[in-house]
Amino acid sequence: MRGSELLNKMDLISPQYIHAADIQSRTKRTGLKKWCAIAACLCLVFILAVPVMAASMPAFYNMLYTVSPATAQFFKPVHLSCEDNGIRMEVSAAYIHENIAEIYISVQDLEGTKFDETIDLFDSYQINTPFDCSSHCVLSGYDPDTHTAEFLITIEQWDDQDITGDKLTFSLREILSNKETYKGIINEVNLSDIQFDNTTQGVDPRGIGGSEFIEKYEESAEQDLLTVLKPSGTICSPVDGVSLTGIGYVDGYLHIQVYYKDILKTDNHGTIALTNKETDETISADGSVAFFDDAGENSYEDYIFTEIPAETLGEYDLYGEFITSSGSIEGNWSVTFPLENTDNH
Secondary structure (H helix, E strand, O other): OOHHHHHHHHOOOOHHHHHHHHHHHHHHHHHHHHHHHHHHHHHHHHHHHHHHOOOOHHHHHHHHHHHOHHHHOOOEEEEEEEEEOOEEEEEEEEEEEOOEEEEEEEEEEOOOOOOOOOOEOOOOEEEOOOOOEEEEEEEEEEEOOOOEEEEEEEEEEHHHOOOOOOEEEEEEEEEEOOOEEEEEEOOOOOOOOOOOOOOEEEEOOOEEEOHHHHHHHHHOOOOOOEEEEOOOOOOEEEEOOEEEEEEEEEOOEEEEEEEEOOHHHHOOEEEEEEEEOOOOOEEEOOEEEEEEOOOOOOEEEEEEEOOOOHHHHHHEEEEEEEEEOOOEEEEEEEEEEEOOEOOOO
16 A cells, blocks of 8 residues: 555544554553563662672562562572681572572671772682682672671583582682772873883783784694783883883884783782873773783783874873782681582472
């Protein structure tokens, strides 16, 4: 039917059908808004409740049953704890299913002076298992009044190997906190008159960033040493534990090298970018190569820019983002709890 014919036929439709269709359409939209509002409220309740859930597990379970009864029944209360070095670690609840362990823990500073809201577990936690695992940790909340942090830790065994046995031991070795963040232009460096040092060396990388560089390295038959700048001394130190140690060109690519002190104890890390002085456009590095020093304690990282010719470098400011800490808190926290696979519940 042509458009003109359709318009002519519309005169034949009874007004009552048009009115009924309009009412039905408005009713559906209203119902949708109502359910969306309810869902949004439930999500907000969940988000606001997460920071205090480990401090009051019954309230946490009540909230979960309100939003998702299926989720609440999976996590089983544990409430077993240990203390070392003035810090109490408690395993609050756990959900073990197939090859995955999801564990809620709380960490409390009993002295109130050891850590703050920047706390993380420094990838030093583990479960006793004969298989290789991957894991990640999320800070759920921090209570400054009780100096307590809550974490959800997810540990997954590789090759789909089920987590089995009568009990499970969760242990923690180090805690990192009192971290400081630096973000801004590194004013000590003027790229307009920088003296390039293009002296290079071959290194065995501890890490590679950027898809182009990762693919090139993986496709190398012998995975040869990678070429980076040779450290030429400290150019500047924008923050304690971080120093700029080289700016030069390698195979036509701009390399900016940063030194991170004692990363195995401080987890000092960051990134380098360029900011256009005229447009404020930020140019991120296209890749990076990180490598240890001879002692295996400190790390260098070459940030690589593939499209910045030397003659245009003066158009940019050097921008850095760095996270540093004074060091980790060591201890021996370990809790063994009965293992119950809840996957079939």
